Amino acid sequence: MAPVDVLNQISDVIWEIPVSYKAGMRVPARIYGTEKLIRELDDAVYDQITNVATLPGITKYALCMPDGHFGYGFPIGGVAAMDVDQGGVISPGGIGFDINCGMRLVTTNLDYKEVKPYIKQLVDKLYERVPAGVGSAGFVRLSRNEFRKVAEQGAQWCIRNGYGWEEDLELMEEQGCLKGADASKISEKAIDRGAHQIGTLGSGNHYLEIQVAKRENIFDKNLAKAMGITRPDQVVVMFHCGSRGFGHQVATDYLQSFLKVMESKYGIKILDRELACAPFHSPEGQAYFSAMKCGINMSFANRQVILHRIREVFSQVFERSPEDLGMHMVYDVAHNTAKLETHVVDGQERSLLVHRKGATRAFGPGMHDLPFRYQEIGQPVIIGGSMETGSYLLTGVSTGDQTFFSTAHGSGRTMSRTKARKTWQGQQLQKEMQQKGIYVRSTSYAGLAEEAGGAYKDVDEVIEVAELAGISQRVVRLTPIGNVKG
Amino acid sequence: MPYEFLEDIATADIAFHAWGDDLEEVFKSAGDALINTMIDNLEAIAFTETRTFQLENEELDLLLFNFLQEFVYYKDSELLLLRAQQVQIETKESGYHLTAVTRGERLDRDRHHQRVDVKAVTLHQFQLEKTDNGWTSQVILDI
Numbered sequence: 196m197a198p199v200d201v202l203n204q205i206s207d208v209i210w211e212i213p214v215s216y217k218a219g220m221r222v223p224a225r226i227y228g229t230e231k232l233i234r235e236l237d238d239a240v241y242d243q244i245t246n247v248a249t250l251p252g253i254t255k256y257a258l259c260m261p262d263g264h265f266g267y268g269f270p271i272g273g274v275a276a277m278d279v280d281q282g283g284v285i286s287p288g289g290i291g292f293d294i295n296c297g298m299r300l301v302t303t304n305l306d307y308k309e310v311k312p313y314i315k316q317l318v319d320k321l322y323e324r325v326p327a328g329v330g331s332a333g334f335v336r337l338s339r340n341e342f343r344k345v346a347e348q349g350a351q352w353c354i355r356n357g358y359g360w361e362e363d364l365e366l367m368e369e370q371g372c373l374k375g376a377d378a379s380k381i382s383e384k385a386i387d388r389g390a391h392q393i394g395t396l397g398s399g400n401h402y403l404e405i406q407v408a409k410r411e412n413i414f415d416k417n418l419a420k421a422m423g424i425t426r427p428d429q430v431v432v433m434f435h436c437g438s439r440g441f442g443h444q445v446a447t448d449y450l451q452s453f454l455k456v457m458e459s460k461y462g463i464k465i466l467d468r469e470l471a472c473a474p475f476h477s478p479e480g481q482a483y484f485s486a487m488k489c490g491i492n493m494s495f496a497n498r499q500v501i502l503h504r505i506r507e508v509f510s511q512v513f514e515r516s517p518e519d520l521g522m523h524m525v526y527d528v529a530h531n532t533a534k535l536e537t538h539v540v541d542g543q544e545r546s547l548l549v550h551r552k553g554a555t556r557a558f559g560p561g562m563h564d565l566p567f568r569y570q571e572i573g574q575p576v577i578i579g580g581s582m583e584t585g586s587y588l589l590t591g592v593s594t595g596d597q598t599f600f601s602t603a604h605g606s607g608r609t610m611s612r613t614k615a616r617k618t619w620q621g622q623q624l625q626k627e628m629q630q631k632g633i634y635v636r637s638t639s640y641a642g643l644a645e646e647a648g649g650a651y652k653d654v655d656e657v658i659e660v661a662e663l664a665g666i667s668q669r670v671v672r673l674t675p676i677g678n679v680k681g
Numbered sequence: 682m683p684y685e686f687l688e689d690i691a692t693a694d695i696a697f698h699a700w701g702d703d704l705e706e707v708f709k710s711a712g713d714a715l716i717n718t719m720i721d722n723l724e725a726i727a728f729t730e731t732r733t734f735q736l737e738n739e740e741l742d743l744l745l746f747n748f749l750q751e752f753v754y755y756k757d758s759e760l761l762l763l764r765a766q767q768v769q770i771e772t773k774e775s776g777y778h779l780t781a782v783t784r785g786e787r788l789d790r791d792r793h794h795q796r797v798d799v800k801a802v803t804l805h806q807f808q809l810e811k812t813d814n815g816w817t818s819q820v821i822l823d824i
Contacts, residue, residue, distance in 0.1 A: 237692060265692040267805030267821055292801035292823045329719045329798045330756045330788055387758035398798035399824040400693065440757035443800040443823070447750060450804065451743075468804040612695055612797065612824065614688040639795040641721060681798070 198241035199234060202226070208261070208660045212245055219249040219466070224257040227664050229656060232261060235609060243270040246466045250275065251474070252283025254540055254547060258598050260554045261660035262607030262652060268469030271553035274601045276538065279475040279548050284463065285483055286472035287453070289550035291531035292446040294490030296437030298528050298577035299498045300588065301505060304521030305513070307407045307428040307676070313512050317405060318634050318677040320508045325403055325501050326395045327681035328638030333394030335500055342390045343378035349492030353499040363499065365566045367527040368556065371495040376488035382448050389441020389493060394500035396436045398642060398681035400605070402582060403434040403501070405677035412672035418590055419671050421572050422525050431673060432505055433586055435579045436497060437531065442490035449483040475548050491532060498527060525588065526575035530555045530604035538599050549599045557591035557602040557667045576667050578658065580606045582635065582680060583628060583648030586673045587658050594665035602667040606654035615650040616641055637680035646680060684714035690806070691821045695797070700817040705768040707809070707816035708748055708781070712765045715752050715802070718822055719762070721794040726762050728784035739776035742809040745818060748779060749802045756799070760788045797824050
């Protein structure tokens with residue numbers, strides 16, 4: 196029986212896999228998608244999301260967002276809330292190696308007509324100033340001790356050192372510094388890998404993009420205005436990156452440490468070693484939680500230094516200060532994290548460790564941790580689509596409690612990198628994109644081919660599902676005009 | 682080239698299958714597959730630097746996992762692209778011990794054609810198996 200046949204349709208866009216699907220499932224799994232998206236879903240997602248449903252402490256459902264696809268351990272798009280008072284676990288495979296991989300969006304007060312003549316110059320300069328690609332190093336050089344401070348202080352360290360504006364901090368999840376990060380829990384190897392990588396993009400699907408909020412793509416004028424999108428055809432800058440080699444090593448270290456104790460010490464049996472975990476309230480679980488927070492903070496710092504570079508580049512090209520160019524942050528979201536949050540489940544407040552792996556927190560109006568300016572409208576959610584199609588700015592909604600206030604994070608891949616590379620040719624793709632009005636620079640033509648728009652799901656359909664399901668609301672669709680690809 | 686990249690698994694990441702007549706060869710092949718994920722022209726990597734890996738693990742497949750991680754570590758920490766020249770695996774009471782001599786050079790953006798960066802080696806569907814003809818492994822790399 197094909198996995199799709201076991202699904203119970205809950206609504207037009209919500210599908211459930213019952214606990215009878217696999218031995219050991221503690222809760223049902225729910226996948227978000229149109230019938231078309233569901234039919235196109237890789238069979239591995241069924242296996243992965245139902246493996247997640249067997250983890251101790253999982254509450255209500257193992258969830259897969261509409262951009263979900265084949266991952267490792269968890270599927271990408273996976274959300275799982277673990278009740279930490281009921282033996283709930285923490286799992287690096289539910290967060291991803293790239294801890295706090297996330298998105299940041301910055302406005303300008305320029306419109307498309309003003310930017311178009313400078314697009315090549317802007318992209319070339321950004322390409323030069325924000326290093327990308329395999330093992331790239333940034334301009335911020337730190338001693339090991341200073342790097343430990345970055346890991347504990349996150350973006351706040353950057354502001355203190357002149358990389359950004361005070362106002363930036365309130366426009367990030369956790370104000371750019373997750374408290375409780377403990378640098379004594381990270382290995383020397385993790386520091387070796389990350390110490391010189393602050394201010395670098397990385398590679399794969401990481402990018403820095405200049406985009407336009409075309410007037411016809413504004414779905415809600417008031418919400419857009421509240422987020423700083425106020426002019427017709429306004430130009431914005433979006434970028435996607437994470438905690439680089441530092442975060443990757445933190446996850447690798449703890450994956451191995453959990454494998455050693457999981458079964459022998461805690462009696463936890465898992466169906467895939469990539470789901471290695473430990474009880475949240477255990478010495479190993481707490482050590483990883485503190486180390487992961489360091490990864491989260493390094494990533495906030497990385498995006499902060501990149502923002503600083505972007506402001507410098509725009510300022511040089513337009514010969515105006517970044518303040519004068521209105522280069523304010525809209526928001527910064529994390530989409531690879533586990534956070535301790537309080538949610539109401541069946542009428543009771545519960546303390547849940549919400550794992551979001553390739554899923555974005557989408558807090559509704561009035562929720563805690565939202566900056567004052569977004570209290571009324573809910574949290575901005577930044578969705579990076581493919582470099583050829585477009586991206587989205589959404590907002591969290593009050594009906595998002597069904598997914599512990601989580602939504603999609605991108606458009607989601609449908610084709611493997613290896614297949615995409617055989618299907619498209621990087622140089623040709625670059626030319627075609629230029630004809631469509633997107634000037635792109637990349638460290639790798641092969642890497643560029645792997646990111647072709649055709650390798651992704653239809654971002655419009657994915658975002659429509661998120662809106663129909665009531666887990667986020669569309670505000671603006673953003674169209675790419677220039678791209679630096681890692 | 683005793684490895685191949687797999688098209689039908691790991692949508693956003695890279696999966697490969699590597700093999701060899703003996704254990705040492707499958708380790709070498711898997712190491713090359715990992716570096717080839719990042720750099721198209723392996724033959725352009727000159728052997729000017731040497732790094733020796735010494736690793737141990739109770740499980741043989743986790744020893745391969747540790748071995749592959751070393752390449753990722755040197756790529757980030759010293760920007761080194763390395764290829765295994767000699768691999769020795771011994772069985773001792775405490776488990777498996779590996780000594781590998783690897784050689785390579787610092788990444789040069791002009792000479793080394795980049796593909797995609799490897800973030801980590803995952804344990805998802807990770808396999809190392811003895812077959813009738815030697816050894817085979819399957820690995821998914823996080824991209």
